Amino acid sequence: MTITVYIPQDTTAVSVGAERVATAFVQAALNAELSYTLVRSGSRGAFGLEPLIEIEVGAQGRLAFGPVSVDAVPSLVTSITEGEYERHSNYLGPVNTIPWLESQTRITFKRCGEGDPTDLANYCALGGYRGLERALTLSPQAIVEEIKVSGLRGRGGAAFPTGIKWQTVLDAHGEQKYIVCNADEGDSGTFADRLLMEADPYQLIEGMTISGLAVGATKGFIYLRSEYPRAQKMLERAIDVAMAEGYLGADLCGSGQRFELEVRMGAGSYICGEETALLNSLEGKRGVVRAKPPLPAIKGLFGKPTVVNNVLTLASVSSILADGGAEYARHGVDRSKGTMPLQLAGNIKNGGLIEVPFGVSLNKVINKWGGGTRSGRPVRAVQVGGPLGAYLSSDQLDVPLTYEALAELGGMLGHGGIVVFDDTVDMAKQAHFAMDFCAKESCGKCTPCRIGAVRGREVLDRVVDSTASSNDLILLRDLCETMEQASLCAMGGLTPLPVKSAMDNFPEDFGVTDNQYEVAV
Amino acid sequence: MAQSAAKHAASQGGLLPCLHEIQAELGYIPNEHLESIATAFSLSTAEVHGVVSFYHDFRTSPSARQSIQICCAEACQASGSRELEAGVADVLGVEFDETHPADNYRLERVYCLGNCACGPSVRINDEVYGRVELSSLRQLVAEAVQS
Numbered sequence: 001m002t003i004t005v006y007i008p009q010d011t012t013a014v015s016v017g018a019e020r021v022a023t024a025f026v027q028a029a030l031n032a033e034l035s036y037t038l039v040r041s042g043s044r045g046a047f048g049l050e051p052l053i054e055i056e057v058g059a060q061g062r063l064a065f066g067p068v069s070v071d072a073v074p075s076l077v078t079s080i081t082e083g084e085y086e087r088h089s090n091y092l093g094p095v096n097t098i099p100w101l102e103s104q105t106r107i108t109f110k111r112c113g114e115g116d117p118t119d120l121a122n123y124c125a126l127g128g129y130r131g132l133e134r135a136l137t138l139s140p141q142a143i144v145e146e147i148k149v150s151g152l153r154g155r156g157g158a159a160f161p162t163g164i165k166w167q168t169v170l171d172a173h174g175e176q177k178y179i180v181c182n183a184d185e186g187d188s189g190t191f192a193d194r195l196l197m198e199a200d201p202y203q204l205i206e207g208m209t210i211s212g213l214a215v216g217a218t219k220g221f222i223y224l225r226s227e228y229p230r231a232q233k234m235l236e237r238a239i240d241v242a243m244a245e246g247y248l249g250a251d252l253c254g255s256g257q258r259f260e261l262e263v264r265m266g267a268g269s270y271i272c273g274e275e276t277a278l279l280n281s282l283e284g285k286r287g288v289v290r291a292k293p294p295l296p297a298i299k300g301l302f303g304k305p306t307v308v309n310n311v312l313t314l315a316s317v318s319s320i321l322a323d324g325g326a327e328y329a330r331h332g333v334d335r336s337k338g339t340m341p342l343q344l345a346g347n348i349k350n351g352g353l354i355e356v357p358f359g360v361s362l363n364k365v366i367n368k369w370g371g372g373t374r375s376g377r378p379v380r381a382v383q384v385g386g387p388l389g390a391y392l393s394s395d396q397l398d399v400p401l402t403y404e405a406l407a408e409l410g411g412m413l414g415h416g417g418i419v420v421f422d423d424t425v426d427m428a429k430q431a432h433f434a435m436d437f438c439a440k441e442s443c444g445k446c447t448p449c450r451i452g453a454v455r456g457r458e459v460l461d462r463v464v465d466s467t468a469s470s471n472d473l474i475l476l477r478d479l480c481e482t483m484e485q486a487s488l489c490a491m492g493g494l495t496p497l498p499v500k501s502a503m504d505n506f507p508e509d510f511g512v513t514d515n516q517y518e519v520a521v
Numbered sequence: 522m523a524q525s526a527a528k529h530a531a532s533q534g535g536l537l538p539c540l541h542e543i544q545a546e547l548g549y550i551p552n553e554h555l556e557s558i559a560t561a562f563s564l565s566t567a568e569v570h571g572v573v574s575f576y577h578d579f580r581t582s583p584s585a586r587q588s589i590q591i592c593c594a595e596a597c598q599a600s601g602s603r604e605l606e607a608g609v610a611d612v613l614g615v616e617f618d619e620t621h622p623a624d625n626y627r628l629e630r631v632y633c634l635g636n637c638a639c640g641p642s643v644r645i646n647d648e649v650y651g652r653v654e655l656s657s658l659r660q661l662v663a664e665a666v667q668s
Contacts, residue, residue: 012636015651047638186633188594194635226578227634229647264534265541267576270632284536284562286575302533344638346599351638374600387595419637421599433598437632 003036003080005029006054006062008113010043010198011230012191017070018051024073025053032077042199044113045353046100048371054095054113055080064095100350100369105331107339108316109192109355112199118237120245123202129247131321135210136255140170143214147317149325151337156182156273156310157386157414157490159403162317165307168297169215172305179211179220180282180301180308184266184273186225187386189345189417193311195353197224197231200315201238202247205261207314209252210321211307212259220261221301223278226268235263270441274489275308277443288443289489310415312341332358336402346383346419347373356401363397366420377422381430381506385414387437388494390501391430410501412494427506431499432460438495449492452483456499463510473503473510522554526561536562536572540579549580585620585627587665589613590644593630596637601654605641606630608655613662624666 007022008014022040029036046052052066053076065076068090079088092098106112115122123129135143148163169177181204185193197204208220224232239261242248250258264282266272272281276290279301300306316338320328329337336358342365344351349371356365366372366379373379382392384401390411392399399405406413421430438453459476462468480496487493503510525542529535539558543550550573559566573579593606615621615628636642639651643658645665653661 011634011649012639012651015636015642015649016639050639185635188633189596189637190633191635191637227631227644264538266578267537267541268578269576281537282534284534284572286571288575345596346637346640348638383595417596417637419596419599425599429603430595430598433595437594441632 001058003034004039004056005036006039006041006056006113006115008043008050008052009040009230010050011194011228012047013043013050013052014230016047016050016067020070021051021053021068021073024070025077028074028077032081034077034081036080039116041115042112042117043195044095044101044199045109045195046098046350047352048350049092049098049100055085057083062095064092064098065090066092100352103368104355105339105357106355107319107328107331108203108312108341109196109200109353111203112195112353117199117201117234118241120202120238120241120247123200127322128202128318129206131318132206132209132247133253135213135321136253136257140214140216143210143321144170146321146325147214150316150320150328151325151332151335152313152316152320152328153335153337153403154310155312155316155341155415157187157388157412159413162309162313165297165309166211166214168295169217169305169307172298174305176219176302176304177215177217178301178304178306179208179215179217179314180279180306181208181220181222181314182273182275182278182308182310183222183224183228183231184278185228185311185415186270186273187388187415187417189383189419190343190386190415191345192341192343192353192416194228194231196311196315197228198234201235202242203315203318204235204311205238205242205248207317208261209248209259210317211309211314213252213257215305215307217307218258218260220259221282222261222263223266223272223282224263225266225273232263232265239263270437271443271489271491274491276489278308279306286443288445289491291488312415333400333402334358334404336404340401340413340416342401342416342418344370344418344420347375347422348420349374358402359400361397362392362399362401362418365401365418366397370420373420373422375422375424377424379420380423381421381425381427381502383419383421383430383498384417385412386417387434388412388490388497389414389417390497391427391505392501393505396505410504411497426464427502427509428460428463428511431502431510432457432464434495434498434502435460438491442491446486446488446492448483448486449488449495452479452487452492453495455479456483456495460499466511468511476503523557523561526558530561530563536564536569537576540573544579549583552581585625587626587646588629588644589626589662589665590629590631590634592632592634592636592640592642592644594633596633597640597642600640600652602641605643605653605655605658609658612655612659626662626666
């Protein structure tokens with residue numbers, strides 16, 4: 001009987017002990033003379049259960065154990081040799097019946113955790129490269145139409161319709177066009193890009209290749225943040241294999257079409273997640289934001305027409321082409337089509353990657369999947385959409401997670417990050433951090449962001465020190481308005497969002513009671 | 522050095538990969554090399570300096586053998602990094618942005634390691650550790666220093 005053991009090599013799984021557990025497993029299995037195959041898989045993103053070990057015996061499905069500590073490994077090996085899995089204290093049942101995973105709608109993340117991330121044969125066996133095979137039979141315009149039908153919008157944060165962006169690049173004249181993948185996932189509370197690149201890198205590679213066919217680009221770059229060394233190794237290995245197997249290079253699957261791909265590393269600058277700063281950085285320059293227009297779709301990388309899309313957007317493309325745009329658009333509500341990979345983080349019991357159709361309520365995500373706070377204290381604030389997203393209060397948690405509903409609340413869904421805070425949080429300090437972060441990471445090109453954030457931090461210094469006057473809060477609102485209206489990009493333009501929402505929803509933390517400052521305004 | 526610069530100058534947008542390679546090799550980007558890098562890329566020395574100084578990752582002076590980075594971004598703040606940030610100097614005997622005199626590691630803040638569901642997160646060299654508390658941090662650093 002063949003036994004296969006899956007232990008993740010994902011950053012988060014390793015951060016809570018997966019590497020030590022794997023070492024302990026090898027040793028314990030040696031002692032028990034257990035014959036098995038070890039696969040270092042990606043993670044499924046159920047981070048509350050990591051290190052999550054899966055055991056496949058013969059034709060049975062995979063049985064899951066987690067979270068497994070080093071101390072629990074010998075008894076786990078014993079339960080395998082004796083075939084008595086259910087008695088182990090970490091036994092979770094068949095992996096596809098774990099409620100946390102079973103209740104999701106996995107499209108983009110369906111393969112994550114299924115096997116060795118760089119095993120190309122496994123990727124193809126699980127439905128990979130069906131999208132590219134179909135794309136190779138279609139005209140560029142027909143591929144773009146398929147994306148339009150899917151309703152896919154940019155998953156990086158701005159939610160721009162992908163089909164329209166691609167149409168612009170397809171229609172643009174140019175000998176050379178580029179596909180750029182924005183893998184500079186700098187937002188705190190987000191890790192979906194990292195998880196996908198570490199667990200299913202071929203899906204991104206396939207999506208970028210399809211994008212190249214759609215708009216007539218022969219070269220792609222993945223701009224990856226330097227904080228993700230594991231993702232870098234995984235992507236580079238996968239690109240090498242794809243090249244060797246003819247899925248990248250001068251003759252894609254024997255079609256005569258060309259697409260080449262390269263990973264380029266960032267260097268620790270948050271602003272390089274902004275698409276025009278990213279393009280400058282890729283060109284070898286300071287990561288300074290460019291004024292728009294011209295749009296990158298017309299004049300992008302090296303002045304050529306360029307598709308710039310986020311990891312999840314490009315990854316979604318492969319399943320849209322494989323199963324059709326209409327099938328993808330079946331999920332979701334209104335103009336928020338398809339599924340959204342939410343990332344549940346911060347003070348949460350069972351955090352991780354939750355891919356669900358748009359429209360699920362925030363409350364359900366935090367309580368049903370998340371199981372409430374890790375500290376056990378009440379939820380006080382939730383920041384949705386990354387560091388530039390709004391802080392919602394506990395009475396706003398019924399909001400359905402769609403682009404439209406969050407915008408109505410004055411917030412944004414962004415890249416899908418959800419950071420939960422318990423009642424020990426000081427919201428003035430969080431507002432201070434938002435301004436401080438903007439001051440540190442501003443590229444310096446436009447004045448409202450470069451100077452405004454510094455002045456905002458100074459005002460909030462006084463709020464945090466309890467030396468602020470009510471005039472200070474008026475000044476802060478004024479500053480926020482200037483930054484919102486006059487900044488060149490989303491960094492300066494959206495930093496006021498967490499600041500103002502903290503002031504609006506938690507006025508008691510700003511040394512002002514009964515919303516006096518609103519009266520003053 | 523000159524060979525590396527010439528190789529990268531031949532590829533599109535090769536300056537960042539070139540700087541990464543030099544730093545990986547030497548541990549930092551010596552100021553005296555800026556001119557030859559600039560020549561290879563047909564840039565001015567000021568332009569190369571501008572790029573080097575823009576990015577947090579690039580250093581122009583020798584650095585410690587090892588690096589300890591404490592994530593101080595929102596998701597980690599929500600799970601206790603503010604306490605870690607406040608107490609780490611006492612526990613390790615070194616301030617942020619300084620190098621430990623005896624153990625030769627540098628303590629830094631970092632803003633997001635993408636480990637946000639299991640914070641507070643700490644990166645020691647290339648390894649990320651989750652759910653770190655002051656007590657476990659001391660142990661982790663001691664192990665890293667020994668290795």
